[in-house]
Amino acid sequence: MQRAMRLLDAVASHEAGAPAKQLARESGLALPTAYHLLRTLTHEGYLRREKGVFLLGDAAERLGASAARQNRRAMIGETLAHWRDAIGVPVYFAIYRDGEIEVVSIADTTGKPAVEEWADFRETGHAHAIGQCLLSQLDREAQREHLDRYPVRPLTPNTVSDERTFLRRLEGMERMALVVEHQEYALGTVCAAIPITVGTTAATMAISLPLCQVDRLLPAARTLQEELGRLLRTFAFSISI
Template sequence: MSAEPELPAKRDMVASLEKGLQVIAAFDQERSRLTIAEVAERTGLTRAAARRYLITLTHLGYMRHDNKLFALTPMVLRLGQSYLHSARLPRIAQPLLYRLAYSLGEAASVGVLDHDQLVCVAAASAGQLVSVTLQPGTRVPAYCTANGRILLAHLPPEQVQQFLERAQPEQITEYTLINKQRLALEIAHARTQGYALVDQELELGLRTIAVPLKNFRGEVVAAMNISVHAGRMPREQMVERCLPALIKIQVELNALL
C-alpha cells in the first residue's frame, strides 16, 4: 500500500466544504433521518451551523426534510457515481470480474480500504444471489471480510498494529473473529499465503476468498474476491476451485493497473 499522504496546510483547506461533507456522512443505515440537534451532535457543529448546512444541502437537492427530520435524497448518489464512472480501477476491473464470475458461476467483487472499512467498487454475479453487500458503494467492516483482511495484511506493520489497537470487533455472526490476537494471526497468515479466506464472519452462509491487486509500482491498491453460498461449496473446496481462477484474473489486472 502507498504511504500516507502528507496533511495539507490549514490555509489550503476549505472548511465549509469539509463540514458540508461531514453533514452528509452523518446519515447512515441506522440513522437515515436526523434532527438538527442530532446532526450537530454527530458532526461537532453548533446547532446554528448544522441548520445552515442542512438548509443549504436541501436547497441544492441533496437533502429533504419532513417537519423536524432531515434525510438524504437520491441526488447524493451522484457523488459516488462520479467516482465509479471516472476512476480507472472500476472501469478496468469490471469486464474481468464478469469473466471471473461466469467462469465459476459465482459472484466476484473488487474492494478498497477506506479507513477501517471495505468499500466495494466493482462487482459481478453469474446469476447467483449471494449477498446484498456485493454491490458497488456498499461499505462493510474490513476485519471480517476476505477483501478487507487481505488489504489489511498488506499495510505496513505499524499501520496494522494501529488498526488492531483501535479496532472494536463485533460478534456479527457466531463465526466472527473478535479476539484481536487471533485476528492479528489471521492477517499475518493472509500476507504469508497470498490470499484470505473468510468463512461466514460477515453473514451466515457467505464464504469468500480474496487476493490483492497491485499497480505497476507493485503497490497493493485493491483486493478481488469470489463469494459463494456455504450450501453450494464447502470451505475445503474454496482454495482448490476458486483460487486458480482468482490468480489468473489477478495477473491480468495487475498488468493493467
C-alpha cells in the same frame, strides 16, 4: 451545449492554448458566437485565458478526470463480469485507500447474488475475506490504526472475537497468499480473496459462494488467481479510482 463542447475539444487539442479566432475556425463557429461562449466558459471555470490564448480550466480538468474514472470503473465492471460468467461466481474488486476499505465494483446476477451488505463492509474488515486480505497487506501500525477506528466485534459465531487474536491471524498469513473466510461475515456464506499490490496500494479480487457450494470455493479462487497476472495491467490502471 454542443457548441460549447466543440470549443472545449478545440482548446483541449492545443496543449499551449490557442487564440479565439483559431478556436472559432476549428470548431466551425462564427467569431461573435465563439467569443460569447469563450467568455461564458471562462467565467464558469472551464477555461482560463493567459497571454491572449485560452487553456482548459480547473472545472474542465475535473470533468475530464471524472469521465476517466467512469471509464475505468466501466472497464473494471466488464472484466469482473467476464470472470463472473467464466467461473460462475460473484466477483468483487476492492482497494484500501485513505484508511478505508472501498469495494469498487461487484459483478453478480440474480441467480448468483453477491453477499448482502448487512453490516458496513468498511467497518467490518476483520470479518470478511476482502477486509482481511486488504488489512493483511498493511504494516502493523496501519493495521492497529484501522482497528482503533473500526474495532473487532463478533458478527457471527465464527467471527474472530478480539483484536489480539485477529492481529495474530494477520501476522500468520503468508504474504500475498489467498485469504479464505467461512461464515465470519454472514452465516451461510463462504468467501475467498486474492491479494493485489500495485506500488503502495493494497487491492483485492474476491469471490463468494453459498455454504452448500463450499467445495467450489478453492478451485474457483485458484482459477481466478492463475489468470490474475494477465489482468494486472487492467487493475493497475484502475487503482487511481
